[in-house]
Amino acid sequence: MVEHYQSSDAGLPPADPTTEGTDEQSLTVEAAIAQLTHPDLSLRYYAAWWLGKFAAGNPAAVEALMAALADESDRTELGGYPLRRNAARALGKLGDRRAVLPLVQCLESDDFYVREAAAQSLGMLGDPSSVPALLPLLAGGVAAAQRVPGRPHLAQPCEAVLEALGNLAPGSPQQAAAIAFVEPFLTHSLPRVQYAAARAMYQLTQSSLYGDRLVQALQSEDINLRRAALSDLGAVGYLPAAAAIAQAATENSFKLFSLKGLLRHHLHDHDAHSKDAIHLMSLMDQLL
Amino acid sequence: MIQVLGYNNPAAAAVAVRGLIQLGEASVLPLLQSLDEYNYGARAYAIRALAAIADPRALEVLVAAAETDFAPSVRRAATKGLGQIRWQANAAVVSAQQRVLHSLVTIAHDADWSLRYAAIAGLQALGTAAADLVPAIVEQCRLIQASDGDVVVQARATLAVITLSP
Numbered sequence: 001m002v003e004h005y006q007s008s009d010a011g012l013p014p015a016d017p018t019t020e021g022t023d024e025q026s027l028t029v030e031a032a033i034a035q036l037t038h039p040d041l042s043l044r045y046y047a048a049w050w051l052g053k054f055a056a057g058n059p060a061a062v063e064a065l066m067a068a069l070a071d072e073s074d075r076t077e078l079g080g081y082p083l084r085r086n087a088a089r090a091l092g093k094l095g096d097r098r099a100v101l102p103l104v105q106c107l108e109s110d111d112f113y114v115r116e117a118a119a120q121s122l123g124m125l126g127d128p129s130s131v132p133a134l135l136p137l138l139a140g141g142v143a144a145a146q147r148v149p150g151r152p153h154l155a156q157p158c159e160a161v162l163e164a165l166g167n168l169a170p171g172s173p174q175q176a177a178a179i180a181f182v183e184p185f186l187t188h189s190l191p192r193v194q195y196a197a198a199r200a201m202y203q204l205t206q207s208s209l210y211g212d213r214l215v216q217a218l219q220s221e222d223i224n225l226r227r228a229a230l231s232d233l234g235a236v237g238y239l240p241a242a243a244a245i246a247q248a249a250t251e252n253s254f255k256l257f258s259l260k261g262l263l264r265h266h267l268h269d270h271d272a273h274s275k276d277a278i279h280l281m282s283l284m285d286q287l288l
Numbered sequence: 289m290i291q292v293l294g295y296n297n298p299a300a301a302a303v304a305v306r307g308l309i310q311l312g313e314a315s316v317l318p319l320l321q322s323l324d325e326y327n328y329g330a331r332a333y334a335i336r337a338l339a340a341i342a343d344p345r346a347l348e349v350l351v352a353a354a355e356t357d358f359a360p361s362v363r364r365a366a367t368k369g370l371g372q373i374r375w376q377a378n379a380a381v382v383s384a385q386q387r388v389l390h391s392l393v394t395i396a397h398d399a400d401w402s403l404r405y406a407a408i409a410g411l412q413a414l415g416t417a418a419a420d421l422v423p424a425i426v427e428q429c430r431l432i433q434a435s436d437g438d439v440v441v442q443a444r445a446t447l448a449v450i451t452l453s454p
Contacts, residue, residue, distance in 0.1 A: 253361050256402060263440050272443035273450055281447055288368040288406045 029055045033064040036083075041074045044083050052090025062096040069102050080111045088114060092121025100125055104133040112148075116157030123164030128172035130164075135174065137161045138181045142188050158185065159196040166200030166236070179204050191217070191225050199232040211238035218248045227254050234258035237265025242280055252287040259284050290322050294330035301333050308337040316343040323349060332362045339369025344376060347384055351391050364406040367395055371410025375417055385418045393428055401438045408432065408441065412448040426453050 027035075027050055035047035048068055055061035068087035076082060088106055091099040099121070106118035119137070122130045137156045138145070145158045162182055169178035182204065185197035195217055202210035215238070217229035227250055233241045234257060245258045263280045270277060292304040308315040319334045335353045338346040346369075353366035370388050375381050392414065396407035408429060415425040426449055433445040 251361070252364075253402070256364075260401075260440050263443065267439050267443055272446035277443060278447060281444055284405070284444075285368075285409045288364045288402075288409060 027054075029058050029061055033061060036064050036068050041083070044068070044071075044074060045086055048083060048086035048090050052086070052093040055090075056094055058094075059096065062091065062094055062099060065091050065094070066099055066102050069106060081109070081114055084109070084111065085113045085117050088117035088121055092117075092124040095125065097125055097127050100127045100130055104130050107133055107137060112151070112153050112157065116153075116160045119157050119160035119164050123160070123167045126167065128168045128174075131169050131172050131174045131178065134161050134164055134168070135177060135181050138165075138185070141181075141184045145185070145188060145193070154190075154193075158188070158193050162193070162196035162200045163235075166196075166203035169200075170204050175204060186213075191220065191222075192228055195225075195228055195232050199236055202236050202238065208240065211236070211240060214238065215241045215244050218244050223250060226250050230254045230258040234261025237262050239266060239276060242283060246283040246287065256284055256287045259287070290318055290330075290334070293322075293333040294327045296329055301329075305333050305337045305340075309340045312341055313343055316341060316345050320346060320349060332357075332359055335362050336365045339365045339372075342369050342372045342374050344373050344381075344384065347373065347387070351387065354395060355391060360400055360402060363395075363400075363403055367392065367403060367406040367410050368413075371413035373417075382420075385414065385421060388414055389421055389424065396428065396432055401441055404432070404436065404438070404441045405444050408444045408448050412451055415448075415452045422452050 027047075029051070032047040032050045032055065035043050036051075038044055038047070048065060051058075051061045051065060065087045069084050069091075071081060071083040071087070074081060074083040084106065088103060091103060103118045103122050103125070106114050107122075109115050109118070115137070119134060122134065138158065138161055145154050145156060147153070148155055162185060165178045165182060169175050172178075179201070182197055182200045185193055186201065188194050188197065195214060198210045198213040198217075201207070202214070211233070214229050214233050214236075217232075218226055218241075220226050220229065226248055230245060230248060230250060231254075233245060239262055242259065242262055245255055245262070248255055259280055263277060263284070266274070266276055266280065289304040289307050293301050295301070308319065315337060319338055323331060323334055335349065335357070339350060339353075350366045350369050350373075354363055354370055357363050357366065370392060373388065375385065389411075392407045392410045396404050396411065398404055398407070411425045411429060415422045429445040429448045429452075433442050433449065436442050436445065
């Protein structure tokens with residue numbers, strides 16, 4: 001995903017914030033909400049990021065960010081909506097499902113990065129009611145999911161949509177439809193899109209076929225793809241991957257976080273002293 | 289080999305770290321003397337080697353790295369190394385072990401789950417080496433088990449309790 005973003009799109013504060021009042025400690029939730037309508041557009045953008053990071057559980061912050069999804073003032077030269085992007089990202093982190101409907105509306109934005117942020121956040125909010133709105137973004141299958149000439153992204157945020165469907169569609173009325181939409185993306189030309197499809201297919205079917213595809217991806221030539229596969233395996237908690245994760249050719253921290261994902265899943269319905277849990281922790285201990 | 293740590297070549301550095309660890313005690317003083325260099329990357333590799341060798345002469349360096357280094361990967365390695373120090377029987381050991389216990393308990397409350405996890409692994413190793421400290425360590429791990437917000441950290445604390453008090 002990293003290559004999709006210009007640094008100004010990553011939702012992060014500037015590296016050297018010299019403007020008064022943008023210090024993490026000095027901002028309060030109330031001040032950040034007020035700053036969302038500040039005349040200085042860069043302060044609005046920063047406030048949206050800050051609220052996503054620090055305003056968990058605050059209903060007023062959610063309402064202010066939902067309002068910012070309709071912002072018209074902050075536009076890029078290509079017609080993008082930076083504040084809407086950051087507001088959409090923040091709403092995914094705050095966990096308030098009142099944001100589902102406004103985020104669903106963002107899936108029709110003409111700004112790719114707003115659609116991507118909305119799909120990611122809907123996946124995080126965990127409300128299956130957004131599945132019918134996500135499926136059309138995969139319409140046309142692999143043939144439609146190609147690079148936009150002159151832009152560093154595909155026509156639709158396929159990776160984000162595939163991941164969201166993997167989180168939301170299992171057990172929903174659209175589960176079979178989701179499988180039909182997702183499955184063709186296993187053959188997409190971009191490995192990262194293939195992995196996102198394999199990850200979603202595993203969540204939708206629990207078939208080791210798809211988990212094993214992610215394990216194979218740990219042998220990729222490209223370290224970024226190996227890291228992506230580690231993250232996907234951790235996200236779906238594919239226990240048979242444990243030994244392959246521990247041996248993957250990446251930094252220990254990526255392997256540690258991936259194994260943590262496996263253990264988290266395992267602990268849903270097992271004790272901390274199950275044989276598999278102890279095995280996972282012995283692998284994690286060796287990576288410290 | 290210590291010079292290789294400063295070449296900013298991860299593959300070569302990894303080979304050198306392995307070699308230094310194999311040399312064991314013989315590496316400790318040269319590594320400690322090379323630490324005040326300005327090269328941050330080299331320092332991180334040196335601390336990883338010292339953590340793995342776990343010689344008590346590296347105690348203060350490891351405590352400082354575990355508590356205050358800015359790279360979580362270095363902090364994790366130093367934290368684990370603190371728990372695994374190969375204690376030599378002498379009068380200073382008891383107070384040094386207390387020092388390590390205090391440091392690990394502090395790190396067990398860090399904001400970063402991976403450091404809390406490493407601290408528990410370190411506490412378990414310390415308890416295995418220092419029987420006198422087991423009751424205090426088990427008590428700390430029970431507290432973490434009951435209060436930590438992360439299920440994986442809780443699970444590691446459970447495992448430490450089971451391991452130290454069968």
